[in-house]
Amino acid sequence: MKHIDNNGRRSRAVVANGAVYLGGQVANDWDGDITAQTRETLARIDAVLKEAGSSRNKLVQATIWLKTMDDYDAMNAVWDAWIDKERAPARMCGVTEMADERIRIEIIGIATC
Structure with a gap:
């Protein structure tokens, strides 16, 4: 297993079993x-996946949490420009209370190596 950006409480990613x-x-x-937050979040995902030896085209699953569904259409505009439509992952999107009220989006995913 490889832990990426581990701070003792969490890792940005864990590579295990491919x-x-x-x-x-x-x-x-x-x-x-x-x-802006969606673009930056997706850029962070690109960087972490690259460090793990993967890429957005290898995303299998994505869970998107929004602070409010009022942001759904604007988030999707950025997502749709970022994702390869021929290799779109299984995806869900929901609303949750964020750890800080200024956070508007959080994305969790699984990719292959």
């Missing part, structure tokens, strides 16, 4: 709108 398990990814700039 799969990459992403922890919840959020933007660094929590003051941005949903478009």
Whole structure:
């Protein structure tokens, strides 16, 4: 197993048995709108997947948590431009209370190596 960006409480990702398990990814700039936060979150996913020896085209599953469904359409506009439509992962999207009220989106995923 390989732990990526482990701080003793959590890892950004864990590589095990040919799969990459992403922890919840959020933007660094929590003051941005949903478009900015989604772009930054997806860029972080790209970086973590690259470090793990994978890529967005190998995403098997994605769970997207939004602070409010009011952000759904704007988030999807960014997601649709980012994801390979021929290799779209299984995906769900829901609403949850975030760890900080400024966070608008968090994405969890599983990819192959």
